[in-house]
Amino acid sequence: MTPALRLQDAVVRRGARTVLDGVGLAVAPGELVGVVGGNGAGKTTLLRAALGLARLHSGVAELGGDPVGSLSEMKRAARAAYLPQDRRVGWNLPAWRVASLGAYQRPPKAARDLAYAALGRVGLQGLETRGVLEMSGGERARALLARLLVAGAPLLVADEPAAGLDPDAQLLALELFREESARGAAVVLTLHDLGLAARACDRLVVLHEGRVVADAPPAQALSADVLARAFDLDGRLEASPYGPVLAAGRAAK
Amino acid sequence: MRPMALNLGLVAGLLALMAAGLLLGETQLTAAQFAEALSDPASGPHEVLFAIRLPRTVCAAVVGAALGLSGAVLQGLLRNPLADPGVLGVAGGAGLGAALAIALGLAAVPGGVELAALAAALLVGLLLTAVAARFREPETLILFGVALSAFCGALTSLVFNLAPSPVTLAEVFAWLLGSVQNRDWEDIGRALVPMAVGAGLCLYAARGLVMLTLGEETAALSGLPMQRLRTAAVAGASLLTGAAVAVAGIVGFVGLAAPHLVRAGAGSDPGRVLAPSALAGAALLVAADLAARLIPTDLELKLGVVTALFGGPLFALIAWRAARSWRG
Numbered sequence: 001m002t003p004a005l006r007l008q009d010a011v012v013r014r015g016a017r018t019v020l021d022g023v024g025l026a027v028a029p030g031e032l033v034g035v036v037g038g039n040g041a042g043k044t045t046l047l048r049a050a051l052g053l054a055r056l057h058s059g060v061a062e063l064g065g066d067p068v069g070s071l072s073e074m075k076r077a078a079r080a081a082y083l084p085q086d087r088r089v090g091w092n093l094p095a096w097r098v099a100s101l102g103a104y105q106r107p108p109k110a111a112r113d114l115a116y117a118a119l120g121r122v123g124l125q126g127l128e129t130r131g132v133l134e135m136s137g138g139e140r141a142r143a144l145l146a147r148l149l150v151a152g153a154p155l156l157v158a159d160e161p162a163a164g165l166d167p168d169a170q171l172l173a174l175e176l177f178r179e180e181s182a183r184g185a186a187v188v189l190t191l192h193d194l195g196l197a198a199r200a201c202d203r204l205v206v207l208h209e210g211r212v213v214a215d216a217p218p219a220q221a222l223s224a225d226v227l228a229r230a231f232d233l234d235g236r237l238e239a240s241p242y243g244p245v246l247a248a249g250r251a252a253k
Numbered sequence: 254m255r256p257m258a259l260n261l262g263l264v265a266g267l268l269a270l271m272a273a274g275l276l277l278g279e280t281q282l283t284a285a286q287f288a289e290a291l292s293d294p295a296s297g298p299h300e301v302l303f304a305i306r307l308p309r310t311v312c313a314a315v316v317g318a319a320l321g322l323s324g325a326v327l328q329g330l331l332r333n334p335l336a337d338p339g340v341l342g343v344a345g346g347a348g349l350g351a352a353l354a355i356a357l358g359l360a361a362v363p364g365g366v367e368l369a370a371l372a373a374a375l376l377v378g379l380l381l382t383a384v385a386a387r388f389r390e391p392e393t394l395i396l397f398g399v400a401l402s403a404f405c406g407a408l409t410s411l412v413f414n415l416a417p418s419p420v421t422l423a424e425v426f427a428w429l430l431g432s433v434q435n436r437d438w439e440d441i442g443r444a445l446v447p448m449a450v451g452a453g454l455c456l457y458a459a460r461g462l463v464m465l466t467l468g469e470e471t472a473a474l475s476g477l478p479m480q481r482l483r484t485a486a487v488a489g490a491s492l493l494t495g496a497a498v499a500v501a502g503i504v505g506f507v508g509l510a511a512p513h514l515v516r517a518g519a520g521s522d523p524g525r526v527l528a529p530s531a532l533a534g535a536a537l538l539v540a541a542d543l544a545a546r547l548i549p550t551d552l553e554l555k556l557g558v559v560t561a562l563f564g565g566p567l568f569a570l571i572a573w574r575a576a577r578s579w580r581g
Binding site for chain 1: 329332460463464465466467468470471473474475476477478479520521522523
């Protein structure tokens with residue numbers, strides 16, 4: 001099966017600094033993959049490189065089997081939708097309008113209906129007409145997540161989709177991504193909460209200083225060795241009735 | 254408010270102000286003189302109404318619409334409520350072109366100053382368009398525009414500094430303060446072509462402006478040809494501003510205030526603010542020109558002075574109300 005997203009030997013440089021150093025990653029349709037790593041490990045750059053937003057110094061980035069640079073704007077949008085980490089919204093648009101921008105190419109009525117449905121899924125029913133600048137940060141994050149869902153692309157890429165959400169909303173967001181992968185979409189998320197990542201994702205890619213140090217199911221990817229190396233943590237994943245949780249403390253230097 | 258209702262209301266207000274622009278002026282016409290103006294094309298009142306007041310009022314409306322539309326596009330493009338047609342240096346470039354033309358004696362050539370202003374504005378617009386095509390971030394464009402504006406301002410000051418005579422100095426200064434006095438149909442015709450092209454480019458860019466609300470990266474992956482739309486917005490706003498400054502000099506506040514004035518009715522969608530902003534800009538400038546004519550002073554007030562005098566406090570009021578609504 002053609003991967004929805006593929007990176008091979010991807011190198012991204014910022015000035016003299018190498019931000020991504022020979023990264024490889026393939027995500028198949030229906031897979032839910034988490035990208036984790038410490039601050040500055042290269043998670044956002046990996047997503048941006050895969051989507052053609054960061055220039056590759058060398059290597060390959062493909063969406064749906066074609067080099068991302070060869071795709072027109074329209075084709076790229078048909079293959080991937082992106083939720084960036086930056087949640088700033090320039091003007092006080094109503095939540096339904098923000099969500100409807102995921103389907104701008106559809107007739108206005110259809111886009112509006114899709115937006116209302118997606119806002120219901122993220123728990124913003126009743127707030128559809130509220131301006132996003134009048135919302136709390138978490139509510140705005142949900143409205144932006146609704147836009148990603150409205151896009152309904154075969155690849156959904158979200159940078160820190162759980163940031164700023166309350167615990168219930170974090171679990172809801174991950175459930176929604178699970179639903180999207182169940183409908184056949186490939187989903188790639190960056191997450192800082194390792195317990196949440198382990199619980200939600202089929203596979204975790206651990207980045208450290210721009211390199212992949214693990215790419216495996218969560219239990220293997222977050223081994224004690226990787227936790228120590230990539231996160232300076234002393235601990236392990238433990239089982240709980242709700243799924244794996246991280247039991248860890250700062251490693252002694 | 255429904256967009257159609259808002260636009261119709263603005264059109265009605267604009268037409269009422271334009272009618273006032275025809276009926277009122279320094280020369281008070283009686284009912285009999287109005288009748289004479291309509292019946293006798295060779296009469297003095299006809300001349301006052303149709304050769305002086307009508308082109309002047311139409312010129313104010315056209316320039317105001319261009320500035321209002323340009324301001325709305327720039328605020329949407331730069332996602333900045335403080336953006337206006339002066340922010341990117343196009344108005345400053347046009348001012349420099351006009352100042353140079355006057356200093357070089359081109360004022361004697363019909364349309365010479367206007368063409369020089371437009372050419373300089375287009376040159377600045379071209380530079381900005383190249384920058385907009387190269388860099389995605391609005392901050393880069395703003396910083397580049399501020400640098401261009403400051404440089405054009407410095408060169409205009411140099412023209413003042415080296416002006417061959419006090420008369421030239423006064424001429425340049427008067428032009429820079431802005432006016433639609435004594436503009437004829439030829440002046441308006443010359444401005445209309447670049448303005449129409451600019452307006453077309455801005456309307457083409459409208460669908461990109463709303464997507465930019467969510468940030469450059471979301472817009473880049475939306476499927477819209479964002480680079481083309483961004484370039485069209487900068488080129489369109491530059492053409493509108495350049496043509497407006499070329500025909501009327503530098504008139505501040507209209508481009509800044511018009512979009513804010515209509516947002517309460519039109520909503521925040523930067524694509525849907527464009528048409529109402531153009532109409533509000535036209536109405537504002539026709540009203541400002543009327544005020545310039547009717548305020549009893551020995552020398553007629555310059556349009557740029559009136560818009561700044563009334564626009565400053567008005568804009569402060571709008572900003573205060575907007576800040577209150579943002580704070581909730």
